[in-house]
Amino acid sequence: MLMIPHPTWAGWKVWRRNWDVFFKTYKVNFLPPFVEPVLYLLAIGYGLGMFVGEIEGIPYVLYIAPALLSISMMNSSFFECTYSSFVRMYYQKTFDAMISTPLSIEDVIAGELLWGATRSLIYTTAMLAVLIAFGVVSLPASLLVIPFSFLAGLLFAGIAMCFTAITPGIDTLNYPAFLFITPMFLFSGTFFPLSVLPDALQVFAITVLPLAQVVTVTRSLTLASLSPLFLYSLVWITLCAAIFFFLSIFLMKRRLVI
Numbered sequence: 001m002l003m004i005p006h007p008t009w010a011g012w013k014v015w016r017r018n019w020d021v022f023f024k025t026y027k028v029n030f031l032p033p034f035v036e037p038v039l040y041l042l043a044i045g046y047g048l049g050m051f052v053g054e055i056e057g058i059p060y061v062l063y064i065a066p067a068l069l070s071i072s073m074m075n076s077s078f079f080e081c082t083y084s085s086f087v088r089m090y091y092q093k094t095f096d097a098m099i100s101t102p103l104s105i106e107d108v109i110a111g112e113l114l115w116g117a118t119r120s121l122i123y124t125t126a127m128l129a130v131l132i133a134f135g136v137v138s139l140p141a142s143l144l145v146i147p148f149s150f151l152a153g154l155l156f157a158g159i160a161m162c163f164t165a166i167t168p169g170i171d172t173l174n175y176p177a178f179l180f181i182t183p184m185f186l187f188s189g190t191f192f193p194l195s196v197l198p199d200a201l202q203v204f205a206i207t208v209l210p211l212a213q214v215v216t217v218t219r220s221l222t223l224a225s226l227s228p229l230f231l232y233s234l235v236w237i238t239l240c241a242a243i244f245f246f247l248s249i250f251l252m253k254r255r256l257v258i
Contacts, residue, residue, distance in 0.1 A: 005249040007110035014111025033126035066219040067190035076123040077116040077153035081160035120153020138224040158244025165251035188212040
């Protein structure tokens, strides 16, 4: 029988533990979100953009800027709650240590998920600062991407934790990384519009791929021009984030108890 998990506010202690560890190594952790958008903007936005020109009446560098933010939300939260969570669970035995305290399994996993979402927010904020410096996003509308990145990060964190719950070993996490994340990276309206894809793939992307929904919302905010799918994508993300939040806790509890 499927029992709905009941995490408590004690999960914030797990979140705080990860926060403290993150900022103890801040020099390493803050380098990627500043360097990555610069490389992508220069190589693809400005370099390739010279040949592409405009897409749907939008300069190419402005078109891919929100995609870079969306990809950062996905990668930062997904890889945090797959590889990093698996290391804490299996190799460092951090989960076992925390569960031996008054914290429950639900609290530990909820804290991990919230930290994954927070990491998305941190990386997105840093990357947004770079994009603002380059003048490729609209202000002040693009600032709304910051709170949205937490919701998007929570979605990908929940999906990631489901994979972590069912994977037999850390090497197996390469499968969702290459077979799930990489295709979304390429075919979610990131570097070219979905309209160029066959109709069946367009429908699949719009209805199934989480990154396609995130790109839709982020692009609407950074360009200050709402897509017709904006509300649909926002509701889709919210519902799926809630579903995967509780599903991942249930699956992780079943794994850790067994």
